[in-house]
Amino acid sequence: MRRISAGLLGLLVVVACGGGDDGGEVVSGDDVVVDMFDNRYEFTEVNVTLGGTVTFVGAGRNPHNAVAADGSWSTEDVFGSLEQHEGEEAVLTFDEEGEYVFFCTFHGNAEGDGMAGTLVVGPAGE
Amino acid sequence: MRKGRLLLIAGTVLILAACAGPPEGEPSPAAVGDPATESPSGWSGETRLVPQDYPTIQAAVDAAVPGDLVLIDRGTYREQVEVTTPGLTLRGVDRNEVVIDGEFQRPNGVSVLYADGVAVENMTAINNTSNGFFWSGVRGYRGSYLTAVNNAVYGIYAFDSSDGLFEHSYASGSPDAGFYIGQCDPCQSTITDSISEWNGLGYSGTNASSDLYIVNSIFRHNVAGVAPNTLDGELLPPFHNVTVVGNLVHDNGNVDAPALAFEWAAQGNGILLAGGGDSYVARNRVFNHPQSGIAIFPMLDDNFYMSYDHEIVENVVEGSGLADLTLGGPATSGNCFEDNEFSTTLPPALEIKQPCEGLRFPALFEIGSTTAQLGRLLESGLDLQPQVDIASLPHPGPQPNMPGGAGAPVAPAVDVFAGSQPQIEGIGVPEMPSDLEVTQQKGTNVMGVSFASAAGVFFGLYAYVLPLVLYTSWVVLALLDLSRREDLSRGGTIAWMAAVLVVPFLGVVAYYILGKSTIPVWQRWVFIAGGVAVYLLFLGLGMVIGGIV
Numbered sequence: 001m002r003r004i005s006a007g008l009l010g011l012l013v014v015v016a017c018g019g020g021d022d023g024g025e026v027v028s029g030d031d032v033v034v035d036m037f038d039n040r041y042e043f044t045e046v047n048v049t050l051g052g053t054v055t056f057v058g059a060g061r062n063p064h065n066a067v068a069a070d071g072s073w074s075t076e077d078v079f080g081s082l083e084q085h086e087g088e089e090a091v092l093t094f095d096e097e098g099e100y101v102f103f104c105t106f107h108g109n110a111e112g113d114g115m116a117g118t119l120v121v122g123p124a125g126e
Numbered sequence: 127m128r129k130g131r132l133l134l135i136a137g138t139v140l141i142l143a144a145c146a147g148p149p150e151g152e153p154s155p156a157a158v159g160d161p162a163t164e165s166p167s168g169w170s171g172e173t174r175l176v177p178q179d180y181p182t183i184q185a186a187v188d189a190a191v192p193g194d195l196v197l198i199d200r201g202t203y204r205e206q207v208e209v210t211t212p213g214l215t216l217r218g219v220d221r222n223e224v225v226i227d228g229e230f231q232r233p234n235g236v237s238v239l240y241a242d243g244v245a246v247e248n249m250t251a252i253n254n255t256s257n258g259f260f261w262s263g264v265r266g267y268r269g270s271y272l273t274a275v276n277n278a279v280y281g282i283y284a285f286d287s288s289d290g291l292f293e294h295s296y297a298s299g300s301p302d303a304g305f306y307i308g309q310c311d312p313c314q315s316t317i318t319d320s321i322s323e324w325n326g327l328g329y330s331g332t333n334a335s336s337d338l339y340i341v342n343s344i345f346r347h348n349v350a351g352v353a354p355n356t357l358d359g360e361l362l363p364p365f366h367n368v369t370v371v372g373n374l375v376h377d378n379g380n381v382d383a384p385a386l387a388f389e390w391a392a393q394g395n396g397i398l399l400a401g402g403g404d405s406y407v408a409r410n411r412v413f414n415h416p417q418s419g420i421a422i423f424p425m426l427d428d429n430f431y432m433s434y435d436h437e438i439v440e441n442v443v444e445g446s447g448l449a450d451l452t453l454g455g456p457a458t459s460g461n462c463f464e465d466n467e468f469s470t471t472l473p474p475a476l477e478i479k480q481p482c483e484g485l486r487f488p489a490l491f492e493i494g495s496t497t498a499q500l501g502r503l504l505e506s507g508l509d510l511q512p513q514v515d516i517a518s519l520p521h522p523g524p525q526p527n528m529p530g531g532a533g534a535p536v537a538p539a540v541d542v543f544a545g546s547q548p549q550i551e552g553i554g555v556p557e558m559p560s561d562l563e564v565t566q567q568k569g570t571n572v573m574g575v576s577f578a579s580a581a582g583v584f585f586g587l588y589a590y591v592l593p594l595v596l597y598t599s600w601v602v603l604a605l606l607d608l609s610r611r612e613d614l615s616r617g618g619t620i621a622w623m624a625a626v627l628v629v630p631f632l633g634v635v636a637y638y639i640l641g642k643s644t645i646p647v648w649q650r651w652v653f654i655a656g657g658v659a660v661y662l663l664f665l666g667l668g669m670v671i672g673g674i675v
């Protein structure tokens with residue numbers, strides 16, 4: 001019965017607290033998901049493996065996007081619009097190594113002010 | 127006190143210990159200021175005329191240097207204006223005839239990004255896919271005599287910004303909020319002498335805290351009126367130290383106004399404090415609301431935020447369908463109500479049980495009014511809420527022009543708060559307008575749940591009914607089991623019966639765990655875990671479909 005009680009308490013807490021995913025500033029992986037909140041990215045440092053993907057997801061009241069400061073890529077390239085609303089996704093695949101500053105054209109700038117971050121595309125194992 | 131509520135309270139204690147929200151954040155960067163974007167304190171002496179010198183507002187802004195005035199002549203400007211130069215003043219020569227029209231194609235009418243001290247005056251922005259007027263990441267901002275109509279997110283909006291003022295402005299037709307100040311601490315900002323109507327929320331302030339004043343304004347015919355709130359999507363949760371004084375808040379609950387899901391959940395409330403704490407709501411006149419005139423609720427997002435230490439005093443509240451004053455739970459005992467004029471409260475006798483001075487009842491709140499909002503979110507998730515095309519919403523009549531018009535003194539938005547912080551001691555309750563009257567009648571309510579929405583009733587009552595049924599069945603079965611046991615002495619039986627009856631929730635649970643009940647283990651699983659699991663399943667489904675998780 002003690003285990004029952006502990007399980008119940010745990011369930012209660014899980015349901016009440018939700019996922020509690022506060023994210024952080026750095027994320028790494030083969031395939032990465034980045035929420036675009038009002039008016040910031042969930043992660044401001046994104047490391048993705050060569051050939052991997054970054055999925056930018058609209059998660060704010062306002063529309064957002066992600067655009068490389070050097071103009072080499074943009075969520076608009078795959079989504080078709082600079083305005084990604086809540087729940088809308090843009091999946092970008094990165095086949096070349098590189099380091100990019102990216103920003104939201106509505107809430108940041110190419111200098112890295114406001115809604116901005118850095119993306120590093122590197123070989124596996126780094 | 128109902129047994130069901132006791133059960134919820136006990137659960138609440140456990141929940142709160144496990145998932146209290148994060149501590150208050152550090153001051154936002156905008157509150158500190160950035161030398162690279164600082165504004166000059168005075169006018170440069172340069173005036174750039176649109177369209178006489180520059181064909182577009184953006185061209186004039188791009189040519190301007192800090193401290194310049196961009197003076198805009200009458201006309202409709204089909205452009206988006208982005209300001210990144212500090213200390214500019216953008217001014218229309220006529221508030222009603224200088225119109226920036228987004229044509230539902232461009233995001234913002236005017237956006238000020240990381241440029242301190244920019245003032246925008248005496249003009250209108252309509253039909254933008256995001257916001258009418260928008261400041262982000264600035265220290266020093268001012269919007270004066272602005273009109274924002276039918277913009278798809280916010281009308282007049284400041285984010286991650288401090289030292290600001292919105293005055294003599296008007297906003298309508300925005301599904302999120304007419305006026306919005308978000309993610310700042312300390313905000314050092316004021317909204318005054320403004321009107322917000324036909325929006326999702328008249329005012330919304332997510333995680334906006336400290337030295338934030340909403341005063342002397344009118345919030346009417348919105349889905350909900352004034353709603354400081356806490357959400358995890360923005361930094362610096364929870365909100366705290368917001369002052370709402372001297373406003374006329376009436377006839378919110380407008381189902382023909384546009385609203386997003388969270389705004390729909392607040393439908394029908396006048397002033398709503400959702401999570402957060404330490405706020406002061408005083409001397410407002412609040413009437414004609416199908417739900418509550420003034421309500422305090424917790425906020426559930428990724429984290430759970432109880433409301434704490436809010437002070438509701440000296441308001442005049444009448445004509446509420448649910449209750450004039452509502453304390454929705456779970457909430458701490460720090461919230462207080464005193465010297466208000468009202469007819470009804472939920473729970474009853476709030477001012478007696480939760481005074482601002484003296485002894486307060488612990489854990490006094492109403493659960494049903496809180497969980498009913500889950501039903502509202504469910505309605506939204508199932509697309510059952512009214513869908514409103516903002517392009518079809520009415521435009522207001524002409525709004526007052528800025529005194530002095532084009533020739534008014536030019537002043538960049540520097541040290542705004544120091545010169546505009548309201549003296550709230552001198553602000554009284556607004557007079558009842560002569561053309562308005564209290565028309566809202568008290569509605570049909572059961573256990574704190576208003577019979578205004580099928581989904582709301584279901585989830586609202588669910589919070590009472592199932593826990594009550596579960597708890598009752600636990601007690602009955604425990605007593606039945608005890609009455610049939612022959613292995614216990616008479617004293618032992620009486621002791622356990624007393625524990626089951628006298629100690630709410632814990633007594634019966636203790637019996638099942640420690641009392642060597644003869645009920646088979648699998649049946650105890652069904653009684654306790656099964657029932658609770660069903661309860662949580664329904665709440666979980668509501669949260670998922672409603673979009674909370």
